[in-house]
Amino acid sequence: KYAVDFDHFSPDLLNFDRFLLAAIVLTPFLQSSGSTWAGSRSQRRSKEKRGFDSGALFAGGELGLWMFAGYSLQSLGLLTTTAGKSAFLLYLNVKLVPIPSATLYRRKIPLSTWGSAALALLGTSLLCFDGGSAPTSGDILSIGAAFCSAMFILRLSTAAKEYNTAELSVYSLWTTVILCGSWVAIGEQPTSLQALIPSAADVPAILYLGLITTALTTILQTFGQRYVKAEKAALIYALDPVYAAVFSYVFLSEKLGEAGMAGAFLLTFAALVSQVDTL
Template identity: 30%
Template sequence: MKKTFLADGSLLFVAFIWGATFVIVQKAIQFLPPHLFNGTRFLLAALLLSLFLKKKTKISFTIESVKSGMFLGFFLFLGYAFQTIGLLYTTSSKAGFITGLSVMIVPLLSVWILKEKPRSIIFSGAIIGAIGLYFLTVGDMSGLNLGDLLVFFCAIAFALHIIFTSKFSKNHDALPLTIVQLLTVSLLSFFSSIIFEQSSISFESFINKDVLIALAITSVFATALAFLIQTKFQQFTTAARVALIFAMEPVFAALTAFIFINERLSGNGLIGCFFIFTAMIVTELPDIRQSKWFNLKQKHGM
């Protein structure tokens, strides 16, 4: 019980860190290309965590842990690539809430990947979330844009990362598993930067104040610390519960955007956020057919 409580509290702290850094990242990628930013950020985080590796400890890299870390890193790369590029075309608040759709996607994909028993309430949540997404994008005055679509793909990638983290974190040490996945994200990001961003790279971009601040904060707190916590504590809870906790990330993102850059959602945008947040909660409600009240009613022929 104590481990579960500690895990939930730690993962909520991770959601706060991620939500609070939306605005910081959005400012930084105006000067430094997204893939190059992510490559640098994740490399710094991996190097930082590597400092905690000691030869005398029992922590070691195995073939299976490296494979698992690379697998997790691939989905993590897709998530951050879609999210960071998406932030070039949409707002921090909208990106935060669309990313939050992963809380609805996780239970849906868990049925297929983790072979969990499907619940009708999950599909109800999917419909509610789709309605919310409509109001948040098409229903918003700004309309549906490329950034919204990219961030939605990011939500799918993050959902897969959460699911497979639950699967692999129980079998491997958290530190090496985290380092491998961060290095994987870094290498894939640098490779993507060479292909897509080479013409827009300049040394002046690295010494920009907003970029340096963003790299310092995100590499230490939002990457090294956050993913080490997730990998360490997710083994003590379920993937669906982790996704629900991470649903607080867009709330923190919107709050941060409002405080620091006075970014406000329209009326339709707020309605969309309400529907999406409702979907996040609904997907974790127990199926009525599994409830004690329903079973008792069936037993007495009511």
């Protein structure tokens, strides 16, 4: 949000720069990764020479598609909504994960999930109409980003158990880089490579977004979800909007109104209710 508002980054160029940096940093892990990063399928393969794993490439490519869609919708949404509201709307991914999980893997949806769905819908409505104004396009885009995030979490929970963590992370990041680059080429139509290079004033934001919130979080999430099921992982991510609300208040002087606070509470409570039968 800070980069888009104050550093005047376009969402497409911002995502291209951050994911390119993260992909470059993590690519060496392809050669140095060992059994610590290996999934069950990788562990069954020869430790001396695993070679190229096409399955990991396709799995990482799919994850990259969901990653690109989620981050792009989030970045576009931040142009017309606040960071705090966006974070709580993105928190819908906690609520959405069990639904595609039941659809794709035919798991029975407990009654608590349907009850929490009603709470989440009410909470989302309160957030979108916070301050008495109609929902912005940014609110709608943030909800779309939440769905993409839910699909990423769900698909990652399966892929991380089968394939090498470093390979999945690198393949997903490079897929995102290619998609972001295509977006920049179509939307920005840069006339030279110089137009893609951030200015000196923009470097701190790119370094933070690329190294900390992209490279580090991608490798930690991919590694962690080898041991934590998707439903529980989504609940752990519940702290995201709490941190975002605090940071957006401290650094951007943003705060939710009464309706927004009530909506945020209902979304949080809905997520907790939906996970009762899955933990």
